[in-house]
Amino acid sequence: MKLYDLELSGNCFKVRLFCALTQLSLEVYAVDYMGGEHKSDYFLGMNPLGQIPLFEDGDFLLRDSQAILVYLAQKHVLHAWWPQDAKAQAQVMQWLSFAANEIARGPNDARLHDLFGVDLNVGLARERAEFCAAILDEHLSNHKWLVGNGPTIADIACYPYMALMHQGGVDAAPYLNLMRWMGDIRSLDGFVSMPGIE
Ligand SMILES: N[C@@H](CCC(=O)N[C@@H](CS)C(=O)NCC(=O)O)C(=O)O
Structure with a gap:
């Protein structure tokens, strides 16, 4: 694989982190992003x-x-991470969509502006980041993990850009439940980090 x-990339980190936590072996190929390799003909042929x-x-x-x-x-029958029960699986999907939409347009965009100089409405992105933090903080006030009693791929999908939120100018410190959850993820056996995450 x-x-x-x-x-x-926090999106790439989701995959590296999940493979590390579940001991799946992964070949990591560093794309020359600054050189535009992801826009080359060969790459566009794949994506x-x-x-x-x-x-x-x-x-x-x-x-x-x-x-x-x-x-x-x-594929690897990691059902604790991807529950097969209809309700739990749908709840995981709910957070995967939150990662792909609200988190992407919030903390991810704010970081793209501050770290990579992308021209976008950073005020709006920061407002959205605070909204994401507040939603997660409230949910995590009475749930240890996003879904069920243990970590799932919902936690892995939502974690990176929340942990990188400071790189977009938004402080996670006031969100105590969010901070507790991020600490719990960092404490998982096999956790690996990425630049920007302590
Ligand atoms: N929904 C995708 C988003 C992927 C994405 O936005 N990737 C960024 C890097 S983190 C990228 O390749 N951007 C280049 C572009 O969109 O042109 C995911 O979750 O993987």
């Missing part, structure tokens, strides 16, 4: 969106960090 990766992460398993190609987490957990 191969990941077309960028070390500084017409021109985005990383891109995942390869034999002749199977898959884009989108959330979809990759689902594939890995289902």
Whole structure:
């Protein structure tokens, strides 16, 4: 299994982190992102969106960090991470969508502005980041994990850009339940980090 990766990408980190936590072996290929490799003809042939992460398993190609987490957990029968019960699975999906939408347009965008100089409405992105933090903080006030009694791919999908939120100018410290949850994720056996996460 191969990941077309960028070390500084929180979306790629989701896949690296999940494989580390579950001891799945992964070949990591560093895409020359600054050189535009992800927009080259050969790469667009594999992912017409021109985005990383891109995942390869034999002749199977898959884009989108959330979809990759689902594939890995289902293929490797990691049912604790991807529950098979209808309600729990749908609740995991709910948070995967939150990661792909609200978190992407909030803390992820604010970081893209501050760290990578992307021209976007950073005030709005920071407002959205605070909204994400508040939603998670409230949920985590009476749940140890996002879904059920243990970590799932929902936690892995939501964690990176919340932990990197400070790089977009938003402080997580006032959100005590969020801070507690991020600490619990860092304490998981096999946890690996990325630049920007202590
Ligand atoms: N929904 C995708 C988003 C992937 C994404 O936005 N990747 C960024 C890097 S973190 C990228 O490749 N951006 C280049 C572009 O969109 O042109 C995921 O969760 O993997």
